[in-house]
Amino acid sequence: xxxxxxxxxxxxxxxCASGLKKNGENDLGLIYSETEASAxxxxxxxxxxxASVKLDRERIRSGKCQAIIAxxxxxxxxxxxxxxxxxxxxxxVVASEMGIPEEMVLVASTGVIGKPLPIQKVExxxxxxVRLLSANGMSAFAGAIMTTDTVPKIVIKKxxxxxxxxxxxxVAKGSGMIRPDMATMLCFVxxxxxxxxxxxxxxLLKGVExxxxxxxxxxxxxxxxxxxxxxxxxSGAVIQDHDQIAVFQNQLDQVLSDLARMVVKDxxxxxxxxxxxxxxxxxxxxxxxxxxxxxxSNLVKTxxxxxxxxxxxxxxxAGRAGVDMIPEKMDIFFNDVCMVQNGIxxxxxxxxxxxxxxxxxxxxxxxxxxxxxxxxxxxxCDFSVDYVKINADYRS
Amino acid sequence: xxxxxxxxxxxxxxxCASGLKKNGENDLGLIYSETEASAxxxxxxxxxxxASVKLDRERIRSGKCQAIIAxxxxxxxxxxxxxxxxxxxxxxVVASEMGIPEEMVLVASTGVIGKPLPIQKVExxxxxxVRLLSANGMSAFAGAIMTTDTVPKIVIKKxxxxxxxxxxxxVAKGSGMIRPDMATMLCFVxxxxxxxxxxxxxxLLKGVExxxxxxxxxxxxxxxxxxxxxxxxxSGAVIQDHDQIAVFQNQLDQVLSDLARMVVKDxxxxxxxxxxxxxxxxxxxxxxxxxxxxxxSNLVKTxxxxxxxxxxxxxxxAGRAGVDMIPEKMDIFFNDVCMVQNGIxxxxxxxxxxxxxxxxxxxxxxxxxxxxxxxxxxxxCDFSVDYVKINADYRS
Numbered sequence: 135x136x137x138x139x140x141x142x143x144x145x146x147x148x149x150c151a152s153g154l155k156k157n158g159e160n161d162l163g164l165i166y167s168e169t170e171a172s173a174x175x176x177x178x179x180x181x182x183x184x185a186s187v188k189l190d191r192e193r194i195r196s197g198k199c200q201a202i203i204a205x206x207x208x209x210x211x212x213x214x215x216x217x218x219x220x221x222x223x224x225x226x227v228v229a230s231e232m233g234i235p236e237e238m239v240l241v242a243s244t245g246v247i248g249k250p251l252p253i254q255k256v257e258x259x260x261x262x263x264v265r266l267l268s269a270n271g272m273s274a275f276a277g278a279i280m281t282t283d284t285v286p287k288i289v290i291k292k293x294x295x296x297x298x299x300x301x302x303x304x305v306a307k308g309s310g311m312i313r314p315d316m317a318t319m320l321c322f323v324x325x326x327x328x329x330x331x332x333x334x335x336x337x338l339l340k341g342v343e344x345x346x347x348x349x350x351x352x353x354x355x356x357x358x359x360x361x362x363x364x365x366x367x368x369s370g371a372v373i374q375d376h377d378q379i380a381v382f383q384n385q386l387d388q389v390l391s392d393l394a395r396m397v398v399k400d401x402x403x404x405x406x407x408x409x410x411x412x413x414x415x416x417x418x419x420x421x422x423x424x425x426x427x428x429x430x431s432n433l434v435k436t437x438x439x440x441x442x443x444x445x446x447x448x449x450x451x452a453g454r455a456g457v458d459m460i461p462e463k464m465d466i467f468f469n470d471v472c473m474v475q476n477g478i479x480x481x482x483x484x485x486x487x488x489x490x491x492x493x494x495x496x497x498x499x500x501x502x503x504x505x506x507x508x509x510x511x512x513x514x515c516d517f518s519v520d521y522v523k524i525n526a527d528y529r530s
Numbered sequence: 531x532x533x534x535x536x537x538x539x540x541x542x543x544x545x546c547a548s549g550l551k552k553n554g555e556n557d558l559g560l561i562y563s564e565t566e567a568s569a570x571x572x573x574x575x576x577x578x579x580x581a582s583v584k585l586d587r588e589r590i591r592s593g594k595c596q597a598i599i600a601x602x603x604x605x606x607x608x609x610x611x612x613x614x615x616x617x618x619x620x621x622x623v624v625a626s627e628m629g630i631p632e633e634m635v636l637v638a639s640t641g642v643i644g645k646p647l648p649i650q651k652v653e654x655x656x657x658x659x660v661r662l663l664s665a666n667g668m669s670a671f672a673g674a675i676m677t678t679d680t681v682p683k684i685v686i687k688k689x690x691x692x693x694x695x696x697x698x699x700x701v702a703k704g705s706g707m708i709r710p711d712m713a714t715m716l717c718f719v720x721x722x723x724x725x726x727x728x729x730x731x732x733x734l735l736k737g738v739e740x741x742x743x744x745x746x747x748x749x750x751x752x753x754x755x756x757x758x759x760x761x762x763x764x765s766g767a768v769i770q771d772h773d774q775i776a777v778f779q780n781q782l783d784q785v786l787s788d789l790a791r792m793v794v795k796d797x798x799x800x801x802x803x804x805x806x807x808x809x810x811x812x813x814x815x816x817x818x819x820x821x822x823x824x825x826x827s828n829l830v831k832t833x834x835x836x837x838x839x840x841x842x843x844x845x846x847x848a849g850r851a852g853v854d855m856i857p858e859k860m861d862i863f864f865n866d867v868c869m870v871q872n873g874i875x876x877x878x879x880x881x882x883x884x885x886x887x888x889x890x891x892x893x894x895x896x897x898x899x900x901x902x903x904x905x906x907x908x909x910x911c912d913f914s915v916d917y918v919k920i921n922a923d924y925r926s
Binding site: 180183211213247249437447449459461477525 | 575576577578579605607608609610642643644645753828829832833835836838840841842843845846848849850854855857858870872873874875913914915917918919921922923
């Protein structure tokens with residue numbers, strides 16, 4: 135991986151090992167913007183929320199941010215008042231080292247819920263973290279936020295507004311507790327374009343809706359999830375009018391979608407990346423309910439792992455989605471192989487072809503309801519023996 | 531197992547191998563009542579419904595039934611018009627062999643969805659099935675409806691109405707596609723008490739709500755589920771007034787609850803039976819949403835398999851249930867060990883004690899929300915490596 139390509143003008147990044155992770159890997163990361171950046175954020179909808187989520191929700195109201203400190207190995211969630219004090223301390227030490235106001239620092243945490251955060255480890259490591267800040271430090275940062283992720287997830291896109299080019303660089307961590315209902319992981323996006331915070335928030339919400347809200351690994355939602363977007367404007371590209379918004383939104387959508395795809399592909403124990411595409415529903419809402427129910431069905435996902443073209447489980451999941459569907463009208467395709475027509479299997483020859491599709495690492499399951507114009511799609515992965523092993527042993 | 535105790539006066543039972551199952555085990559079963567019995571039924575809420583479910587829904591309107599034929603190995607679902615003809619043929623051959631009207635025969639199927647039913651195998655075997663009918667044949671029948679079940683599930687209870695004793699004998703199969711939202715398996719209950727069909731249906735609904743609607747294995751709902759209750763009245767015990775209803779309902783509830791418990795305990799790959807009990811919610815509805823979300827969380831269930839007292843996953847699941855809860859008020863117990871008080875972990879000593887509880891095969895996770903008087907409970911099992919293996923290889 136060429137680290138130099140993962141930069142974003144006006145931003146520096148770093149990562150180091152503070153000892154929060156038992157295995158000695160990077161667990162503390164910092165993103166710093168040379169100038170005050172406009173900031174937007176989307177947070178978990180879980181009623182149980184980590185100290186970091188609560189604080190960031192407050193601070194992001196100002197629409198401004200200059201630094202993000204993130205740790206892995208400890209979620210600092212359900213840790214009471216002490217957890218909130220520790221969380222504040224994380225931002226305080228960064229602010230003091232960088233010489234910026236505390237309110238300009240956001241914080242993110244991911245890891246085990248309910249364990250007190252060893253704040254001394256963090257405080258002790260921040261000076262090193264600041265020293266390591268570098269335009270090329272994104273890979274070190276990406277590693278510092280990984281938990282059961284097996285690969286770092288970074289995406290960079292460039293665009294142009296009025297002949298001024300801009301960059302969007304995004305980084306994410308995912309793996310378990312992933313389901314479509316807002317950002318089910320950590321994701322940080324930096325851009326050197328300039329934008330009013332309110333507009334930035336609108337664009338982020340739109341992008342998240344089409345990306346992180348359309349993925350599932352295991353149907354669980356974390357208490358610590360967030361997507362933060364910082365825009366420092368150092369490129370001189372300003373997002374204001376309709377056309378400029380369209381250009382930026384397009385690039386932002388691609389960054390978020392690519393990261394969301396990487397999160398599912400690297401889902402815990404996943405061996406396959408599958409798009410569940412529903413068409414012809416009575417409404418987009420109905421299509422989405424069916425797509426999500428199929429994408430989250432353990433029986434469908436274990437069949438995918440077993441490379442078994444068991445379409446009965448797909449149709450059964452669709453039937454329990456709680457929305458209108460007529461089984462006798464339903465068609466199912468695995469890529470371009472028609473497995474089911476009008477609710478009835480297409481026979482052994484189709485099944486042989488479908489099984490070939492299932493052996494691929496990436497493919498599409500398309501469901502046509504033939505009832506209307508509603509459509510939706512959700513990205514999912516298969517459900518393997520390793521998912522269970524990873525999650526049975528996670529804390530040990 | 532003593533087969534003779536699993537009888538019910540006035541009923542005979544049988545099971546045989548018709549060749550629907552590749553392994554040559556019993557796959558066809560028959561229940562016969564000497565006299566016309568009152569009948570009640572509860573069926574899957576899945577929009578995709580097997581031919582058997584569609585037909586039984588129609589026939590049970592009469593409130594009468596004299597025979598039930600059930601097969602495993604093939605769900606006869608999504609099999610189109612031919613599937614409906616085959617399903618009718620199953621009841622026709624039984625009616626003709628027994629000399630009763632076709633309308634008095636109900637049918638149930640369980641197995642792979644979408645494969646044509648080899649009806650010749652069924653037709654060829656029915657004469658033998660009839661020949662084998664016996665008061666002691668319940669074990670043979672129980673085996674004939676098993677799929678991935680590892681043990682047959684039969685419960686017998688006796689009660690007394692006005693000094694006349696009656697018997698309730700229930701049999702079920704379960705294993706995968708089990709979730710709380712109506713009967714997620716096959717269950718047949720016979721009694722020699724007498725009841726009007728309308729009353730019988732009311733009692734069955736009440737009993738199912740407290741038993742099969744409170745269990746989950748994997749969150750999927752089958753297309754073939756049903757609970758049928760036949761009352762032939764040969765004991766002379768008549769259920770009519772308030773007290774009689776109470777006596778019968780109590781025994782029926784026990785039969786259904788015991789069977790439901792057996793279904794969860796024998797859930798695919800399950801090694802533990804866990805009751806998730808929620809108290810102090812704002813309403814029973816809220817309590818149930820939280821109990822179900824925890825009981826169905828893959829992350830909670832894999833932690834149970836790993837015997838890991840990872841209460842963070844329990845609190846996170848509660849937080850995404852979509853109902854009111856205040857994490858700072860929440861207490862969590864594993865049996866009588868308090869793990870979490872006011873949303874904060876009780877420390878390493880409590881964790882050591884909780885881990886001892888987790889090593890048991892059966893225990894209770896109790897969640898106290900301390901917000902009101904709502905309560906509910908759901909039975910679940912752990913999520914093991916074997917669940918994935920069983921379901922990845924199911925059809926092969």
